[in-house]
Amino acid sequence: MKQLHKKFADFQIKDLITRYLKKEVKRKDLQKVLGIKKTRFFALVKRLKDDPENFSVSYSRSIPTRTISKDIETNILKELDTEKDLIKAKGVPIRYYNYSYIKDILENDYNQKVSLSTIINRAKAKGFYLTKPKRKVHEKEVITNYPGEMIQHDSSHHRFSKYANKWYLVTSLDDYSRLILYACLVERETTWVNIIALKVVILGYGIPYSYYVDSYSVYRFVQGRDSNWRNHYKLTDEADPQWKQVLNDCGVKVKYALSPQAKGKIERPYRWIQDRLVRTCYRKKISDINQAQLVLNSLIQKYNHQWIHSTTGEILLFKSR
Numbered sequence: 645m646k647q648l649h650k651k652f653a654d655f656q657i658k659d660l661i662t663r664y665l666k667k668e669v670k671r672k673d674l675q676k677v678l679g680i681k682k683t684r685f686f687a688l689v690k691r692l693k694d695d696p697e698n699f700s701v702s703y704s705r706s707i708p709t710r711t712i713s714k715d716i717e718t719n720i721l722k723e724l725d726t727e728k729d730l731i732k733a734k735g736v737p738i739r740y741y742n743y744s745y746i747k748d749i750l751e752n753d754y755n756q757k758v759s760l761s762t763i764i765n766r767a768k769a770k771g772f773y774l775t776k777p778k779r780k781v782h783e784k785e786v787i788t789n790y791p792g793e794m795i796q797h798d799s800s801h802h803r804f805s806k807y808a809n810k811w812y813l814v815t816s817l818d819d820y821s822r823l824i825l826y827a828c829l830v831e832r833e834t835t836w837v838n839i840i841a842l843k844v845v846i847l848g849y850g851i852p853y854s855y856y857v858d859s860y861s862v863y864r865f866v867q868g869r870d871s872n873w874r875n876h877y878k879l880t881d882e883a884d885p886q887w888k889q890v891l892n893d894c895g896v897k898v899k900y901a902l903s904p905q906a907k908g909k910i911e912r913p914y915r916w917i918q919d920r921l922v923r924t925c926y927r928k929k930i931s932d933i934n935q936a937q938l939v940l941n942s943l944i945q946k947y948n949h950q951w952i953h954s955t956t957g958e959i960l961l962f963k964s965r
Contacts, residue, residue, distance in 0.1 A: 720746065736922055747759075798914070804925055824948055857898065863887055
């Protein structure tokens with residue numbers, strides 16, 4: 645049903661009500677014409693009697709401007725300025741502002757609730773905004789049908805804290821549920837470090853059907869393509885590194901990604917974890933790897949138990965059960 649001011653002009657309604665007041669028409673008949681109920685009708689009668697010269701049923705919908713307190717404004721700009729310093733820091737894998745992270749900081753550290761759009765608007769107005777490049781389309785992603793069918797395992801080498809040297813982040817993720825099963829920071833990546841990751845995952849979650857990794861030397865023997873001594877060495881996959889031998893003993897197959905884009909499912913959680921790990925370590929001025937591991941543990945807990953995954957639309961722990 646159309647609104648009254650869209651069906652009749654003000655002078656038409658004023659004329660009809662005036663005729664009612666003169667007892668020229670009945671109220672019920674007039675209500676049917678106007679398409680309104682008794683309460684609304686008498687409200688219009690009263691409005692006409694009170695101010696006949698300015699009588700109108702039209703109205704302009706005013707959208708109230710939302711304002712935030714000075715404290716919230718100050719904290720938003722403070723955190724944006726911290727982000728700017730982090731982006732400028734050398735050797736740290738941060739290139740863009742993370743407004744969702746700032747929103748979480750305001751809620752958790754300052755107990756201040758503010759919308760993401762408000763933070764973004766402040767960032768644009770104050771010059772804390774960088775356009776992100778378009779992400780590359782993943783060439784191929786393995787599709788699984790149930791938890792435990794395949795574990796994606798990987799490591800990355802970054803300067804996760806401005807106040808420390810580079811560390812390795814070793815991570816295992818269930819391909820189907822996206823649940824992160826293992827995440828550990830180490831100063832040196834060795835075969836033994838990756839075997840320990842296997843032990844934690846298998847004893848904690850059971851034996852998977854397969855592992856999905858890249859062609860890093862810990863996971864796969866790859867013969868140098870242009871070696872002058874090719875005849876003196878075994879060719880690719882003719883020898884199994886220790887990490888793969890452990891999986892062979894457990895009856896677990898190993899699959900290899902042919903490109904970084906093919907490991908898209910683990911790259912996205914990596915970006916989420918790495919991004920927040922670096923930002924938190926920077927704000928807390930963490931230089932010790934053990935303290936950074938505590939931050940990482942907290943992030944994994946949030947990722948698995950609280951974060952609603954953008955692809956599945958679910959909290960990950962619930963999907964994995």
